[in-house]
Amino acid sequence: MKNAKEEMPIREISLKDEGFPELLRAIKNPPSTMYYKGNLNLCDTPCLAVVGARKATPYGKWAAYHIAKRAAEHGVTIVSGMASGIDSCGHMGALDAGGNTIAVLGCGPDICYPRTNRDLMNRISRAGLILSEYPPGSPPLQGQFPARNRIISGLSYGVLVAEASLRSGSLITAGLALDQGREVFAVPGNIDSIYSIGTNKLIQDGAIPLADVDDILDLLGIREIRSSKKHRALLGEDEEIILQFVTDYGSVTLDRLCMISGKAPAAVGALVTILEMKGVVRTSMGKIHVAK
Amino acid sequence: MYSRILTGSIVGADAETVTVETDLSPGLPNVTIVGLPDISVREARERIRAALINAGYRFPSKRITVNLSPAGSRKEGTHFDLPIAIGVMAASGDINTEEAERYAFIGELSLDGRVNPVQGAIALAIGLRNRGVERLILPAGNKQEVSILKDLEIYPVEHIAEVEAHLSGFQPVMPYKGRPPKSPVGSTSTSEDFADVAGQECVKRALQVAAAAAHNILMVGPPGAGKTMMAHRLPGILPAMTYEESLEVTKIYSLAGQLPASDGLVTVRPFRSPHHTTSATALAGGGSKPKPGEVSLAHFGVLFLDEFPEFQRKALEALRQPLEDEEITISRTFATVTYPAKIMLVAAMNPCPCGYYGHSTQKCICSEHQILQYLSKISGPLADRIDMHIEIFPVPYEELIEGGENNCKRMNSMQMRSTVEAARSVQIDRYRKENISYNSQLTPSIMEKYCPLDRESKQLLKMAFKTYNLTARSAQKIVKLSRTMADLEELENISATHVAEAISYNRFFTMGNSYEKR
Numbered sequence: 001m002k003n004a005k006e007e008m009p010i011r012e013i014s015l016k017d018e019g020f021p022e023l024l025r026a027i028k029n030p031p032s033t034m035y036y037k038g039n040l041n042l043c044d045t046p047c048l049a050v051v052g053a054r055k056a057t058p059y060g061k062w063a064a065y066h067i068a069k070r071a072a073e074h075g076v077t078i079v080s081g082m083a084s085g086i087d088s089c090g091h092m093g094a095l096d097a098g099g100n101t102i103a104v105l106g107c108g109p110d111i112c113y114p115r116t117n118r119d120l121m122n123r124i125s126r127a128g129l130i131l132s133e134y135p136p137g138s139p140p141l142q143g144q145f146p147a148r149n150r151i152i153s154g155l156s157y158g159v160l161v162a163e164a165s166l167r168s169g170s171l172i173t174a175g176l177a178l179d180q181g182r183e184v185f186a187v188p189g190n191i192d193s194i195y196s197i198g199t200n201k202l203i204q205d206g207a208i209p210l211a212d213v214d215d216i217l218d219l220l221g222i223r224e225i226r227s228s229k230k231h232r233a234l235l236g237e238d239e240e241i242i243l244q245f246v247t248d249y250g251s252v253t254l255d256r257l258c259m260i261s262g263k264a265p266a267a268v269g270a271l272v273t274i275l276e277m278k279g280v281v282r283t284s285m286g287k288i289h290v291a292k
Numbered sequence: 293m294y295s296r297i298l299t300g301s302i303v304g305a306d307a308e309t310v311t312v313e314t315d316l317s318p319g320l321p322n323v324t325i326v327g328l329p330d331i332s333v334r335e336a337r338e339r340i341r342a343a344l345i346n347a348g349y350r351f352p353s354k355r356i357t358v359n360l361s362p363a364g365s366r367k368e369g370t371h372f373d374l375p376i377a378i379g380v381m382a383a384s385g386d387i388n389t390e391e392a393e394r395y396a397f398i399g400e401l402s403l404d405g406r407v408n409p410v411q412g413a414i415a416l417a418i419g420l421r422n423r424g425v426e427r428l429i430l431p432a433g434n435k436q437e438v439s440i441l442k443d444l445e446i447y448p449v450e451h452i453a454e455v456e457a458h459l460s461g462f463q464p465v466m467p468y469k470g471r472p473p474k475s476p477v478g479s480t481s482t483s484e485d486f487a488d489v490a491g492q493e494c495v496k497r498a499l500q501v502a503a504a505a506a507h508n509i510l511m512v513g514p515p516g517a518g519k520t521m522m523a524h525r526l527p528g529i530l531p532a533m534t535y536e537e538s539l540e541v542t543k544i545y546s547l548a549g550q551l552p553a554s555d556g557l558v559t560v561r562p563f564r565s566p567h568h569t570t571s572a573t574a575l576a577g578g579g580s581k582p583k584p585g586e587v588s589l590a591h592f593g594v595l596f597l598d599e600f601p602e603f604q605r606k607a608l609e610a611l612r613q614p615l616e617d618e619e620i621t622i623s624r625t626f627a628t629v630t631y632p633a634k635i636m637l638v639a640a641m642n643p644c645p646c647g648y649y650g651h652s653t654q655k656c657i658c659s660e661h662q663i664l665q666y667l668s669k670i671s672g673p674l675a676d677r678i679d680m681h682i683e684i685f686p687v688p689y690e691e692l693i694e695g696g697e698n699n700c701k702r703m704n705s706m707q708m709r710s711t712v713e714a715a716r717s718v719q720i721d722r723y724r725k726e727n728i729s730y731n732s733q734l735t736p737s738i739m740e741k742y743c744p745l746d747r748e749s750k751q752l753l754k755m756a757f758k759t760y761n762l763t764a765r766s767a768q769k770i771v772k773l774s775r776t777m778a779d780l781e782e783l784e785n786i787s788a789t790h791v792a793e794a795i796s797y798n799r800f801f802t803m804g805n806s807y808e809k810r
Binding site for chain 1: 491492493494496497513650652653655656659660661663664683684685687688691752755756759760777780788789790792793795796799
């Protein structure tokens with residue numbers, strides 16, 4: 001086991017060293033020493049932190065994944081904490097775009113926490129950077145996670161909160177980001193969703209809302225590369241009708257779609273599935289939304 | 293001083309013939325029963341002695357040896373009382389042996405000579421009939437259940453004296469023809485109608501699809517969404533049982549001792565809903581002397597498992613073999629038996645331990661880890677054997693109201709059932725040459741023959757593979773389901789619409805990852 005990991009040595013850098021990330025050096029209480037695995041130079045590229053709740057809805061995960069992907073496609077490095085939920089989706093978006101990503105851990109850089117993220121951690125250490133202020137072998141202790149949040153925001157120009165309920169740790173990160181003078185972005189959610197109260201409150205308090213996945217590019221001052229082609233042209237007549245209803249209603253249940261379209265459940269079920277596979281709508285928790 | 297009397301012995305769900313040989317020889321008065329009798333059979337000698345004496349016959353003071361042949365197989369049950377008693381009477385000359393040999397006997401004796409009903413009478417009768425027995429003398433208490441057999445003459449008796457009178461020709465017992473079954477085969481018991489369910493049209497549709505080909509189905513949703521309510525209405529849309537199906541179900545219920553005394557044939561499709569504390573043995577069948585379990589009692593019907601992940605892991609995994617093979621083999625020290633288990637599994641579960649994950653107003657208090665652990669109680673192989681996974685959510689209040697006002701067409705059970713019946717007969721016709729009757733039984737080898745996909749459908753399936761990370765097994769499930777979809781419309785060819793709908797019933801377990809991977 002040990003030998004296999006030799007390829008990826010864990011290095012150490014101290015605050016006094018020259019290569020220490022400049023942005024991070026500037027914060028109030030920078031870590032005195034950091035341990036890392038991978039390409040440290042990523043810290044000096046433009047970084048965006050993508051954070052959010054561990055227990056997230058498909059909506060939040062979708063937002064984190066796509067925003068991270070979009071940003072990474074345009075050369076932004078995605079920073080996050082490799083927790084389950086939103087964090088993982090952020091990393092995954094960046095990796096899938098072939099972009100860069102940094103995981104800041106709350107335990108030693110050789111420890112995978114949560115363990116279900118083993119694959120993700122391997123991918124990040126190959127293609128990105130794993131960073132921690134805790135020496136190798138440190139177990140994941142509760143108090144260490146809020147502390148590492150200051151590094152996540154410290155490394156980044158801005159912090160995006162994809163989804164957070166009222167007492168989420170990501171709100172701490174957003175607070176730290178403000179103290180450090182970073183931008184805070186938030187993904188708005190339905191106001192009846194308990195998983196979005198935190199982000200909506202952030203917007204109320206002055207965070208910048210994202211109205212579209214591509215907004216992130218404007219906000220970071222990046223010119224959009226138009227590459228993805230829209231599927232819309234490929235839709236059949238019935239599919240257009242259903243899509244129109246979904247667009248009109250925002251989010252709608254299958255039963256309601258049957259009711260307003262006057263079609264049989266069998267037909268509506270089939271059409272929605274086709275639309276979902278074409279990436280035009282999404283279903284989550286029994287409701288159908290327009291996919292952006 | 294020797295006699296042979298015919299009776300039967302239960303072996304699993306079947307019965308074999310047993311000859312009771314009785315020999316009286318001079319010596320110290322004694323009764324020995326040989327031929328691997330278990331305790332219930334050995335105790336017969338006390339009952340027989342008392343019954344014969346109290347009924348006014350003599351009990352020979354001789355050395356009595358009773359052999360249950362074939363002597364190598366274990367015998368159990370109290371139905372040996374009557375044949376042994378008749379054997380003793382025949383051997384001592386109280387009864388005409390030749391006359392007695394024309395009949396088979398089953399029955400338990402009471403100490404005053406009355407003949408009590410026994411468990412598994414119908415299974416014994418079917419087994420004996422299949423082995424060439426034409427006339428059966430049996431307890432009057434069992435006459436109703438056995439009278440459903442059309443080609444067996446039965447002579448119900450209430451007292452051992454009646455048997456003696458019948459065999460001596462002094463007062464013959466008339467063969468019992470049985471009254472015509474109260475309810476025609478195939479009536480549905482349930483008074484619950486799908487029309488009572490407001491909204492949830494899409495779930496009703498899914499259940500209709502499931503019923504049309506006995507597809508196993510899993511419903512996932514928060515409490516109060518109506519999972520149990522829907523499941524209970526399912527038997528109402530299942531087609532009528534045929535006579536053969538009825539007979540087989542009756543046999544299993546008789547073996548389990550669960551046949552109501554008044555009823556002959558079980559005419560209503562079984563609907564079994566064991567509690568989630570049920571043990572693996574109770575679910576699968578077993579015990580040191582094997583008895584059919586819930587999975588067999590639900591034969592040709594519905595096995596409904598509410599709170600699916602709350603069942604013991606062992607119990608759930610025990611379902612894997614019967615779901616695949618449509619029968620269950622139980623091996624114990626004393627016997628290895630096979631019970632039929634052709635069931636439609638309907639399972640219901642919450643999306644997380646607290647139940648409210650995904651509920652729009654209630655907060656879920658489970659951690660991500662807890663949710664994963666909860667879902668992982670349904671093992672992959674088990675989930676794979678369930679053709680349809682659907683999500684079900686409480687109907688929002690506005691929709692309840694609107695649904696009523698818009699007088700939107702609520703499907704009722706009658707309509708749903710006639711569609712299901714039509715679809716089933718299409719399938720039975722199609723699979724006449726195969727060894728199966730429904731789409732849910734299709735195996736990969738014959739699937740291509742009966743479920744050809746056009747280009748558009750294949751494309752759709754390919755797309756689903758990518759979007760939802762499907763496995764090869766779920767692709768097969770989708771094809772089977774599409775076939776059912778087409779059969780519901782009585783169409784010969786599967787179209788892309790059918791495939792698309794089928795895909796929508798196979799999303800749930802891939803949901804978690806789909807957004808991250810996309």
